[in-house]
Amino acid sequence: MTLGVLPGALEHARLGYVPYFGALAATSIYIGAHRGLTRDFRETISFESSLAAPIALSASLIAVYIALELHVDLSAVVSAYFFVIGAIAVAGNSAEILSACGSWWKTGLVKVPVPDGWASDRETGEVMKGAELEVTPAQMCGGVVGLALASADLQAGHLNFTLNNVIACCIVTDFLSVIGFGSFKSCATALCGLLAYDAFWVFKSEDVIGKNVMMTVATNQSFNGPFKLLFPRFEDVLNPLPLDSYPFSLLGLGDVAIPGLLCALMLRYDASRAVDLRGRANAAASAFMSIFESEGAEVASMPNRYDGDVKGEYESDGFRSGIGKRAGDAAFFAYDEVGDIGDDSISVPSSLSGRAFFSASLSAYLIGLIVAVSANILTGEGQPALVYLVPVILGVVAYTAISRGESDRVFEFVDEKRE
Numbered sequence: 001m002t003l004g005v006l007p008g009a010l011e012h013a014r015l016g017y018v019p020y021f022g023a024l025a026a027t028s029i030y031i032g033a034h035r036g037l038t039r040d041f042r043e044t045i046s047f048e049s050s051l052a053a054p055i056a057l058s059a060s061l062i063a064v065y066i067a068l069e070l071h072v073d074l075s076a077v078v079s080a081y082f083f084v085i086g087a088i089a090v091a092g093n094s095a096e097i098l099s100a101c102g103s104w105w106k107t108g109l110v111k112v113p114v115p116d117g118w119a120s121d122r123e124t125g126e127v128m129k130g131a132e133l134e135v136t137p138a139q140m141c142g143g144v145v146g147l148a149l150a151s152a153d154l155q156a157g158h159l160n161f162t163l164n165n166v167i168a169c170c171i172v173t174d175f176l177s178v179i180g181f182g183s184f185k186s187c188a189t190a191l192c193g194l195l196a197y198d199a200f201w202v203f204k205s206e207d208v209i210g211k212n213v214m215m216t217v218a219t220n221q222s223f224n225g226p227f228k229l230l231f232p233r234f235e236d237v238l239n240p241l242p243l244d245s246y247p248f249s250l251l252g253l254g255d256v257a258i259p260g261l262l263c264a265l266m267l268r269y270d271a272s273r274a275v276d277l278r279g280r281a282n283a284a285a286s287a288f289m290s291i292f293e294s295e296g297a298e299v300a301s302m303p304n305r306y307d308g309d310v311k312g313e314y315e316s317d318g319f320r321s322g323i324g325k326r327a328g329d330a331a332f333f334a335y336d337e338v339g340d341i342g343d344d345s346i347s348v349p350s351s352l353s354g355r356a357f358f359s360a361s362l363s364a365y366l367i368g369l370i371v372a373v374s375a376n377i378l379t380g381e382g383q384p385a386l387v388y389l390v391p392v393i394l395g396v397v398a399y400t401a402i403s404r405g406e407s408d409r410v411f412e413f414v415d416e417k418r419e
Helices: 017-037 047-069 075-099 137-155 161-178 184-209 213-218 254-274 277-300 308-315 317-339 356-379 385-403 407-411
Strands: 043-045 110-113 132-135 179-181 228-232 248-252
Touching: 017 161, 017 228, 017 248, 017 254, 017 356, 043 047, 047 184, 047 213, 075 137, 075 161, 137 161, 161 179, 161 228, 161 254, 179 184, 179 254, 184 213, 184 254, 184 385, 184 407, 248 254, 254 356, 254 385, 356 385, 385 407
Parallel strands: 043 179
Antiparallel strands: 110 132, 228 248
């Protein structure tokens, strides 16, 4: 079963995979970033983990490659793994949609006991005993949908690209909603390290090992599952595909999820600067007025000496400008301090103009994807997408920060609750 569903406009377009992949990737990043923004609990990737990520992924990749070269059949293990991951991801996304339909869908109907030692307190981290998990109607229905789609994908041998792509996108959105970086420095470090990882295993592994390790693993039929987006490759009568060629154009989920982590962090930065504007204004006004009140109290405390000379000094331009400067500085710092909030008061900016960095990074992702595809067409060989995506996204974020005068705030940004 290799058939899927394509939009009519893309059905016979030779480069139809470009808008197709772009739309799926951008939608997955958008949904995952916004789900993560309002999620109660997320795992944080530390700076140390960001340094170790390329090494850990390289070890995993070479282990899979060796297993494939030894003709070890990994299909059963890979299928079982992605059946579980895919079912959970689809269930989570489906439950989110149903929960938005009304309060009934979020009401706990069934309480499931959690084995001792399996749950921990989110605040203290202590292991809990006798804990119970409330299951809502949305979660029940989401679980059924997740199992149904994962079973259908498994039965199709992961070759129905529509089913594969739906599950793959759900995996990305779930990943971005539960995992994130706690600081810009950690994120930028990880992205640069993974750029080097991607470049080496695509461009240089053949010189070292004799084969392109990344492409060998990604296109091996025994290592198949919803960990990549697929688009059918159309036959060209004048330039037919080799008989043993891979029948799909593909985009690895890492090329969506990894840049998506930066987009999600930028959304959190946007939200951290957009929260509680009324509170900021009130704080600034209070600080501004307190300066005048303190000066007024000081003058009122010396009524016997309030003669013409003192009055003249008080009303002089220099004295009043000094008060104005102090009042302005106090208002500025009060406004800025209210902006540096914790997780409790975070909110989604109401318009895309309030999500300047998220919009810029997501747009940069699409530009980087077009650059990667162009390189693929020009060279006729598979390209490591992160080599093109990471510099474009980081460059656009840096340009946006500098042009808005927020470079220090962005580069030093720490999501304190996450970090």
